[in-house]
Amino acid sequence: MGSFTSDTESLVRQLQAVVDHPEQFRSHGPELTRLARRAALILESPFEKMQRLAHSGTPLVCVRISQDRGILKALLDDAKDGRSSTATADLASRAKLDQAVLETILEYLATQGFIDRISAVEYRPTKTTPLLLSPIFSHGVTHFHDSCQPALLALNSFLTQPGKAHTAFELGQNSPEGFYQWMETHPVQQNAFHQFMKLQFASLPTWLDVVDFQRDFAQGLEPNTPLFVDVGGGNGQQCASLLEKYPQLGGRIVLQDLKSIVATAITDDRVERMEHDFFTEQPVKHARAYYFRQIFHNHDKEACLRILGAHVSAMGPDSVLLIDDKVIPDEDTLRSEYTTALGVHMLAMFNALERRESQWQALLAEAGLRIKAIERFTQFGDSIIVVEKSTSGSVCS
Ligand SMILES: C[S@@+](CC[C@H](N)C(=O)[O-])C[C@H]1O[C@@H](n2cnc3c(N)ncnc32)[C@H](O)[C@@H]1O
Incomplete structure (x- = not known):
C-alpha cells in the first residue's frame, strides 16, 4: 500500500508537470494523449460520463458563437493593445449580445481552456485563443x-x-x-x-509521398495525352500539388467538378478546368490516371458503381484509377476515434461509409476492376488505391 501511494503521488506530480510544461513532453505527445484520455475515461464516475455525453455538442456551438460574434477577436485585440483583461459589459456591446447571455457562454469557454476567466465580469485570451481563429479552425x-x-x-x-x-x-x-x-x-x-x-490535410503526408507519379504514369507522353484527371477535384489543390512536385510534367492535366467549384479553383493555366458530373460518362478518354480524392466515401455502393461504370468505359490499356480514400484494415484493433467518427459522419451526411479493405475489394471487383496496389500514407488509414481493369477476374493487393 505504501509503495502504491508513493507511485500514485509520483504519477500525480508527473501529470502536473505535463500540464505546467507541455513543451517538455511533446516528443511523447501521441502516446501520452492516448493513455491520458483512456485513463480519464476509465476513472470518470457514471455521473461524469453521463454529463460528458450529454454536453458533447456544447464546445462546437460555443466556439461557433464566439467566432461569429467576434468575441475571441475582441479579446485578442484588447490583449494586443496591452489591456490585461476585457470587461464583459464592454464585450457584450461589441458582440451585440445580452451581457448575461454572453457571460454564460464565456464561463463555458473558460472551462475548456479557450479563454481565461479573471473574474465573473473579466476575461482574457489564452494561448489557445488564436488557434481558434486560425483558418483551419474557423x-x-x-x-x-x-x-x-x-x-x-x-x-x-x-x-x-x-x-x-x-x-x-x-x-x-x-x-x-x-x-x-x-x-x-x-x-x-x-x-x-x-x-x-x-x-x-496540410500537415499530413499525401499520396504524392508514396507514388512516384512521373515514373509510373508519365512515361512516353505526347503533349495532348490526357495524363491526370482530378475527378470531383474541388478547388484543384491536388492538381496544383502534382505540378509543384513535377513542374516539367507533360500531357494534359484536367480538373473536373461542379460548375461553381471549377470556376473558383486555385489552379493556373496549365490545368484545364472542366465542368463535369461524375455520374455521367467520362468525356476525357484513355487518361493515364483518373484520380478520386475523398469521393467514394461520400457515396453508397450503388452510387459508387455508377461513378466507376462511367469511368470503366473511358479507360484505355494504360489507364488506372487512383482512389485516394481511407482503407481501414479488416483486422485493425487500434482504430482511431477520428477515423471511426468520420465513418459515422459519412453515414449521417451521405448514407455512406469509410470502407474496410475487403469492402473495397468487393466493390471494385463488382465494377470489373482489380486492385493493383494499396499504399497507405497516414496513420489514419488514408491510402492510395491503384486500380486497373480486371482481365482475369483475379484480385490481389
Ligand atoms: C469531399 S469533396 C473532395 C474534393 C477534392 N477531391 C479534395 O479532396 O479536396 C467532394 C467533391 O466532389 C464534388 N462533387 C459532388 N458531386 C459531384 C458530381 N456529381 N460531379 C462532380 N463533382 C461532384 C464536390 O463539389 C466536391 O468538390
Missing part, C-alpha cells in the same frame, strides 16, 4: 456546426424512418437537396467546406 467549426451537426442529430430519426429522406443530412437540414447541391445556395458553408478540405 472554416472547420463553421462546416461541422452549420452543415454536419444537424445531420448527426437527425441520424437516429433517419435510421428509424429511412423512407422520409435520402440522407440524415436532408432530414436535419429540412432540405430536399443533398449536401453538395445544398451548398450551391449556401456560399458561406460552401467556402468553409472547401477551405477546410484544403487545410485539414
Whole structure:
C-alpha cells in the first residue's frame, strides 16, 4: 500500500508537470494523449460520463458563437493593445449580445481552456485563443456546426424512418437537396467546406509521398495525352500539388467538378478546368490516371458503381484509377476515434461509409476492376488505391 501511494503521488506530480510544461513532453505527445484520455475515461464516475455525453455538442456551438460574434477577436485585440483583461459589459456591446447571455457562454469557454476567466465580469485570451481563429479552425467549426451537426442529430430519426429522406443530412437540414447541391445556395458553408478540405490535410503526408507519379504514369507522353484527371477535384489543390512536385510534367492535366467549384479553383493555366458530373460518362478518354480524392466515401455502393461504370468505359490499356480514400484494415484493433467518427459522419451526411479493405475489394471487383496496389500514407488509414481493369477476374493487393 505504501509503495502504491508513493507511485500514485509520483504519477500525480508527473501529470502536473505535463500540464505546467507541455513543451517538455511533446516528443511523447501521441502516446501520452492516448493513455491520458483512456485513463480519464476509465476513472470518470457514471455521473461524469453521463454529463460528458450529454454536453458533447456544447464546445462546437460555443466556439461557433464566439467566432461569429467576434468575441475571441475582441479579446485578442484588447490583449494586443496591452489591456490585461476585457470587461464583459464592454464585450457584450461589441458582440451585440445580452451581457448575461454572453457571460454564460464565456464561463463555458473558460472551462475548456479557450479563454481565461479573471473574474465573473473579466476575461482574457489564452494561448489557445488564436488557434481558434486560425483558418483551419474557423472554416472547420463553421462546416461541422452549420452543415454536419444537424445531420448527426437527425441520424437516429433517419435510421428509424429511412423512407422520409435520402440522407440524415436532408432530414436535419429540412432540405430536399443533398449536401453538395445544398451548398450551391449556401456560399458561406460552401467556402468553409472547401477551405477546410484544403487545410485539414496540410500537415499530413499525401499520396504524392508514396507514388512516384512521373515514373509510373508519365512515361512516353505526347503533349495532348490526357495524363491526370482530378475527378470531383474541388478547388484543384491536388492538381496544383502534382505540378509543384513535377513542374516539367507533360500531357494534359484536367480538373473536373461542379460548375461553381471549377470556376473558383486555385489552379493556373496549365490545368484545364472542366465542368463535369461524375455520374455521367467520362468525356476525357484513355487518361493515364483518373484520380478520386475523398469521393467514394461520400457515396453508397450503388452510387459508387455508377461513378466507376462511367469511368470503366473511358479507360484505355494504360489507364488506372487512383482512389485516394481511407482503407481501414479488416483486422485493425487500434482504430482511431477520428477515423471511426468520420465513418459515422459519412453515414449521417451521405448514407455512406469509410470502407474496410475487403469492402473495397468487393466493390471494385463488382465494377470489373482489380486492385493493383494499396499504399497507405497516414496513420489514419488514408491510402492510395491503384486500380486497373480486371482481365482475369483475379484480385490481389
Ligand atoms: C469531399 S469533396 C473532395 C474534393 C477534392 N477531391 C479534395 O479532396 O479536396 C467532394 C467533391 O466532389 C464534388 N462533387 C459532388 N458531386 C459531384 C458530381 N456529381 N460531379 C462532380 N463533382 C461532384 C464536390 O463539389 C466536391 O468538390
